Amino acid sequence: xxxxxxxxxxxxxxxxxxxxxxxxxxxxxxxxxxxxxxxxxxxxxxxxxxxxxxxxxxxxxxxxxxxxxxxxxxxxxxxxxxxxxxxxxxxxxxxxxxxxxxxxxxxxxxxxxxxxxxxxxxxxxxxxxxxxxxxxxxxxxxxxxxxxxxxxxxxxxxxxxxxxxxxxxxxxxxxxxxxxxxxxxxxxxxxxxxxxxxxxxxxxxxxxxxxxxxxxxxxxxxxxxxxxxxxxxxxxxxxxxxxxxxxxxxxxxxxxxxxxxxxxxxxxxxxxxxxxxxxxxxxxxxxxxxxxxxxxxxxxxxxxxxxxxxxxxxxxxxxxxxxxxxxxxxxxxxxxxxxxxxxxxxxxxxxxxxxxxxxxxxxxxxxxxxxxxxxxxxxxxxxxxxxxxxxxxxxxxxxxxxxxxxxxxxxxxxxxxxxxxxxxxxxxxxxxxxxxxxxxxxxxxxxxxxxxxxxxxxxxxxxxxxxxxxxxxxxxxxxxxxxxxxxxxxxxxxxxxxxxxxxxxxxxxxxxxxxxxxxxxxxxxxxxxxxxxxxxxxxxxxxxxxxxxxxxxxxxxxxxxxxxxxxxxxxxxxxxxxxxxxxxxxxxxxxxxxxxxxxxxxxxxxxxxxxxxxxxxxxxxxxxxxxxxxxxxxxxxxxxxxxxxxxxxxxxxxxxxxxxxxxxxxxxxxxxxxxxxxxxxxxxxxxxxxxxxxxxxxxxxxxxxxxxxxxxxxxxxxxxxxxxxxxxxxxxxxxxxxxxxxxxxxxxxxxxxxxxxxxxxxxxxxxxxxxxxxxxxxxxxxxxxxxxxxxxxxxxxxxxxxxxxxxxxxxxxxxxxxxxxxxxxxxxxxxxxxxxxxxxxxxxxxxxxxxxxxxxxxxxxxxxxxxxxxxxxxxxxxxxxxxxxxxxxx
Amino acid sequence: xxxxxxxxxxxxxxxxxxxxxxxxxxxxxxxxxxxxxxxxxxxxxxxxxxxxxxxxxxxxxxxxxxxxxxxxxxxxxxxxxxxxxxxxxxxxxxxxxxxxxxxxxxxxx
Numbered sequence: 001x002x003x004x005x006x007x008x009x010x011x012x013x014x015x016x017x018x019x020x021x022x023x024x025x026x027x028x029x030x031x032x033x034x035x036x037x038x039x040x041x042x043x044x045x046x047x048x049x050x051x052x053x054x055x056x057x058x059x060x061x062x063x064x065x066x067x068x069x070x071x072x073x074x075x076x077x078x079x080x081x082x083x084x085x086x087x088x089x090x091x092x093x094x095x096x097x098x099x100x101x102x103x104x105x106x107x108x109x110x111x112x113x114x115x116x117x118x119x120x121x122x123x124x125x126x127x128x129x130x131x132x133x134x135x136x137x138x139x140x141x142x143x144x145x146x147x148x149x150x151x152x153x154x155x156x157x158x159x160x161x162x163x164x165x166x167x168x169x170x171x172x173x174x175x176x177x178x179x180x181x182x183x184x185x186x187x188x189x190x191x192x193x194x195x196x197x198x199x200x201x202x203x204x205x206x207x208x209x210x211x212x213x214x215x216x217x218x219x220x221x222x223x224x225x226x227x228x229x230x231x232x233x234x235x236x237x238x239x240x241x242x243x244x245x246x247x248x249x250x251x252x253x254x255x256x257x258x259x260x261x262x263x264x265x266x267x268x269x270x271x272x273x274x275x276x277x278x279x280x281x282x283x284x285x286x287x288x289x290x291x292x293x294x295x296x297x298x299x300x301x302x303x304x305x306x307x308x309x310x311x312x313x314x315x316x317x318x319x320x321x322x323x324x325x326x327x328x329x330x331x332x333x334x335x336x337x338x339x340x341x342x343x344x345x346x347x348x349x350x351x352x353x354x355x356x357x358x359x360x361x362x363x364x365x366x367x368x369x370x371x372x373x374x375x376x377x378x379x380x381x382x383x384x385x386x387x388x389x390x391x392x393x394x395x396x397x398x399x400x401x402x403x404x405x406x407x408x409x410x411x412x413x414x415x416x417x418x419x420x421x422x423x424x425x426x427x428x429x430x431x432x433x434x435x436x437x438x439x440x441x442x443x444x445x446x447x448x449x450x451x452x453x454x455x456x457x458x459x460x461x462x463x464x465x466x467x468x469x470x471x472x473x474x475x476x477x478x479x480x481x482x483x484x485x486x487x488x489x490x491x492x493x494x495x496x497x498x499x500x501x502x503x504x505x506x507x508x509x510x511x512x513x514x515x516x517x518x519x520x521x522x523x524x525x526x527x528x529x530x531x532x533x534x535x536x537x538x539x540x541x542x543x544x545x546x547x548x549x550x551x552x553x554x555x556x557x558x559x560x561x562x563x564x565x566x567x568x569x570x571x572x573x574x575x576x577x578x579x580x581x582x583x584x585x586x587x588x589x590x591x592x593x594x595x596x597x598x599x600x601x602x603x604x605x606x607x608x609x610x611x612x613x614x615x616x617x618x619x620x621x622x623x624x625x626x627x628x629x630x631x632x633x634x635x636x637x638x639x640x641x642x643x644x645x646x647x648x649x650x651x652x653x654x655x656x657x658x659x660x661x662x663x664x665x666x667x668x669x670x671x672x673x674x675x676x677x678x679x680x681x682x683x684x685x686x687x688x689x690x691x692x693x694x695x696x697x698x699x700x701x702x703x704x705x706x707x708x709x710x711x712x713x714x715x716x717x718x719x720x721x722x723x724x725x726x727x728x729x730x731x732x733x734x735x736x737x738x739x740x741x742x743x744x745x746x747x748x749x750x751x752x753x754x755x756x757x758x759x760x761x762x763x764x765x766x767x768x769x770x771x772x773x774x775x776x777x778x779x780x781x782x783x784x785x786x787x788x789x790x791x792x793x794x795x796x797x798x799x800x801x802x803x804x805x806x807x808x809x810x811x812x813x814x815x816x817x818x819x820x821x822x823x824x825x826x827x828x829x830x831x832x833x834x835x836x837x838x839x840x841x842x843x844x845x846x847x848x849x850x851x852x853x854x855x856x857x858x859x860x861x862x863x864x865x866x867x868x869x870x871x872x873x874x875x876x877x878x879x880x881x882x883x884x885x886x887x888x889x890x
Numbered sequence: 891x892x893x894x895x896x897x898x899x900x901x902x903x904x905x906x907x908x909x910x911x912x913x914x915x916x917x918x919x920x921x922x923x924x925x926x927x928x929x930x931x932x933x934x935x936x937x938x939x940x941x942x943x944x945x946x947x948x949x950x951x952x953x954x955x956x957x958x959x960x961x962x963x964x965x966x967x968x969x970x971x972x973x974x975x976x977x978x979x980x981x982x983x984x985x986x987x988x989x990x991x992x993x994x995x996x997x998x999x
Contacts, residue, residue: 004971005950005971008950008953008971009948009950012947013948026966030916030940031936033916033964033966034917034921036963037918037961038918059935060936060937061936066937066940069937069940070941072941073945073947073948
């Protein structure tokens with residue numbers, strides 16, 4: 001019953017608010033009815049028509065008064081007052097445009113920055129992954145003492161799939177790009193080989209056709225393909241009759257058995273990574289081939305859907321038990337454990353910290369903007385003491401005064417919020433442009449209703465936060481004193497409050513400056529590290545050779561030779577090389593084990609290194625220096641003695657006190673023949689995986705003509721004497737000339753790849769730096785405001801001092817001291833806080849710690865310098881105090 | 891003749907609630923009914939009646955709806971809600987206590 005009443009009341013209030021005209025009309029009609037009945041009664045009593053009406057009106061009293069009283073009963077006068085307050089606030093703010101502009105601009109900038117960062121966080125972190133019950137999807141990797149995350153072995157996977165009880169379905173996937181030919185220019189497709197449960201794990205289904213089943217994992221049955229919606233539309237004109245048709249992939253016919261639904265996102269992968277999102281064109285069945293007892297090769301990644309109620313921890317425990325059991329049967333499975341992580345963590349994990357740091361930074365800016373606005377409002381309210389006193393004297397209650405002041409701050413924050421929303425729309429677009437290439441879920445970043453709601457919420461919130469203190473403060477005034485004093489002076493309490501606010505502003509700004517400072521130092525360190533190669537004027541591209549036409553090493557070598565010869569003839573090409581990969585294009589755990597002649601492997605020092613291939617000119621083209629020995633040459637052929645290039649890290653790891661040149665390595669498990677041995681002929685400089693990675697892993701390069709097994713995905717690398725981008729079309733023409741069925745993919749400039757590798761630290765530096773600059777500016781405004789106000793108050797005193805013999809310099813010192821003391825206090829607090837907060841940054845930094853003393857010193861100097869600059873103008877003004885008028889007033 | 895302002899505070903609400911408790915009525919009807927029942931002793935002016943009606947409606951004691959009146963024109967009829975009935979009982983009880991108390995003073999003094 002009570003609820004019924006509440007509901008009624010709420011309904012009526014809402015009605016009075018929203019359907020004001022209707023309610024007014026009804027009131028009118030109701031009163032008119034009464035009046036007419038009165039007129040009728042009067043007429044019945046025998047009055048003349050005119051008199052009856054007049055008498056009725058007289059009896060009624062003032063119609064508008066009655067109406068007004070009825071209106072009041074609706075309890076909406078509160079809102080009407082608010083409207084009045086708002087209008088008054090707008091008028092008052094219009095009268096001091098400088099104040100209004102400064103506050104609205106600073107609020108707008110900081111609210112906009114917050115909204116922009118929030119849209120990124122909303123799109124990347126908050127929005128659920130587009131898979132049903134995505135929290136139950138987990139990624140599965142191997143882990144060892146050396147490798148935190150390592151791909152699985154397919155046969156192991158088969159055992160896990162058969163034996164585990166943790167997953168509803170468990171699948172694996174592995175990168176497998178393909179070349180689509182047959183119609184027009186060949187196209188390089190981004191593809192994956194997947195086991196039959198893969199789409200069930202993700203919880204997505206084909207829009208047409210079916211998924212793979214177990215039978216397609218058997219050798220000979222794998223020539224089927226599922227197309228992505230995008231590929232189906234792009235290349236096949238959304239042909240609904242495509243099911244059952246054959247398409248040429250890597251020059252082999254594949255039957256299309258399904259077309260995926262649109263918006264099926266690739267969940268991302270770590271090995272030969274393809275970024276999260278709409279990035280995959282086709283899926284092939286994973287076909288189990290080879291010897292199930294050989295479990296040394298690792299190249300597939302696990303993904304599974306946990307049964308309801310099973311945690312990744314429990315699932316990992318079960319998998320580890322299976323792994324232990326497998327290790328007793330297969331020596332290759334020893335020393336591995338299982339690492340499991342929720343899919344969400346795998347996808348957003350790498351950017352989680354960055355985004356939270358940015359949110360923290362931008363939140364601090366907003367806090368500073370609030371403090372700043374509160375400070376300016378306080379100064380303003382002390383200048384308006386008289387007006388407030390008059391209003392109080394005329395009967396405005398304290399609540400009414402507070403509401404009035406809050407209305408002003410709300411108007412300011414709303415204007416700021418509006419400006420912020422506009423800035424956010426532009427800012428998000430700029431942000432997306434700055435994000436690193438592999439940033440997860442970028443497609444999900446939009447300025448949407450959620451973002452606008454957030455903007456509105458922080459606008460109102462900030463309005464209340466920065467408005468409340470000044471409103472309470474100024475409404476607490478002593479009426480008599482307020483009326484008596486002209487202009488009024490700040491009370492001691494208010495001055496203290498304002499000083500405290502400035503100290504707070506400066507310290508927050510210092511925290512941000514320290515953050516920006518150490519990030520900048522870290523970024524500089526990254527830029528200053530030698531990448532180990534020379535990325536300028538280098539073009540790279542990928543070419544994959546289909547195994548049908550390039551089944552043997554001879555066929556691959558022949559293609560490579562032709563391509564390199566022709567490319568070397570192209571004008572402007574300084575060096576044309578070719579190899580398995582190019583630097584900084586992804587971190588592959590492509591470890592090869594080997595035997596070193598005359599050395600015994602120990603459990604602590606197993607012989608493993610990254611394998612690559614390289615043509616003779618590869619290193620010259622990439623700008624990787626030869627330290628000792630020689631590069632491979634055209635004379636190193638399949639039939640000549642095998643040679644090997646290694647990096648310095650490998651030389652150090654396995655031949656710490658001897659010369660690696662001339663030593664021999666073998667890559668075959670069983671007794672090597674004399675021709676199986678590779679002799680180390682050259683040592684090249686180290687190249688890191690990425691600019692921020694700590695050390696360099698041992699690596700070696702087979703000459704492309706002597707590779708131990710056929711590597712058909714190759715990268716061309718061309719060093720040019722001029723604009724390398726111009727070589728792209730020539731490369732395409734040359735490839736087409738040699739084999740028209742081949743596609744040239746991923747044409748990129750190496751310096752572009754290199755600069756993308758810096759994208760994450762760069763965007764952190766830019767944004768945190770921007771926020772810090774904003775914070776420092778706000779703090780300067782705050783200091784200026786307080787000092788300038790106090791100078792205004794003390795002009796008389798300065799005049800007296802000068803009359804008593806103080807020099808202008810003494811006065812300047814006096815004023816400066818006020819600002820510098822505030823700034824010093826803020827700096828001390830801020831640096832202390834920075835030491836605590838900045839620890840969160842340590843993992844994002846390279847070669848510098850968050851407590852870097854150089855940065856701290858620079859920040860302190862900047863804070864004090866800014867304070868001095870902010871005090872300069874008020875100090876100058878103080879020296880213009882007139883001693884004569886000061887004396888006269890005395 | 892007594893003006894409503896002479897009525898003890900809150901009595902008007904009681905009168906209205908009690909009157910409407912019989913049947914749904916419009917403002918004119920309520921004023922007339924009170925006037926008749928009290929034999930013209932209490933004449934409620936519109937200036938007091940309508941704000942009171944609106945207040946009672948806003949508080950959820952009364953519910954209003956537009957209906958054809960006895961003259962054929964539409965009028966705003968007020969009905970006592972269930973919450974209003976409870977409120978009426980409360981106010982009646984208070985009134986009894988008050989008038990008893992006043993009576994006691996008058997008789998003994």
